[in-house]
Amino acid sequence: MAKKFIVETSARHVHLTDADLEVLFGKGAKLTPKKDLSQPGQFACEERVDLVGPKKTIARVSVLGPTRSHTQIEVSLTDARTLGVTAPVRESGDIAGSGAITLVGPAGQIELTEGVIAAKRHIHADPASAAEMGVKDKDIVKVKLDTEGRALIFDDVVVRVSDKYALAMHIDTDEGNAAACSGEVFGEIVK
Structure with a gap:
């Protein structure tokens, strides 16, 4: 999983x-x-x-x-x-x-x-989380969001890895509205 x-x-x-x-x-x-x-x-x-x-x-x-x-x-x-x-x-x-x-x-x-x-939409990741997800700094990935009625896959997401980061993806309000983000929303990298 x-x-x-x-x-x-x-x-x-x-x-x-x-x-x-x-x-x-x-x-x-x-x-x-x-x-x-x-x-x-x-x-x-x-x-x-x-x-x-x-x-x-x-x-x-x-x-x-x-x-x-x-x-x-x-x-x-x-x-x-x-x-x-x-x-x-x-x-x-x-x-x-x-x-x-x-x-x-x-x-x-x-x-x-x-x-x-x-x-640019991006994922902040600490080194351990990046390794667990099989990604490295500056990788470009796709992320699937499961939201009610507007689930979508964001392409062209840059991964930023540093020991100063906590694992989280950031999108702007236009992107959040496109995916009908409300409350707590989770994503996952897809191939």
């Missing part, structure tokens, strides 16, 4: 650098953890920002912590159309040449020339 793993829908969110955090929230600002996420050391914050695109604004978007070396905005393709921005499908951290956007916080705003992506 194939190993099943949790499939989580990752809503739009922002990762900030320390410098951008201070511009948006004021000198000396620190992230305020609100809720731990499934990946060790990652958390949703009390802080929120507005995403301002050429067409529309999406208000009060979650900031995730801890801070990073590059500011990155992860949206669904539907969000990108709503905002009027480009959001190439990329792995987290691959922001070179990605979409531009303005971030607005309570203390200031930042006009980014790049940083907007639609996150």
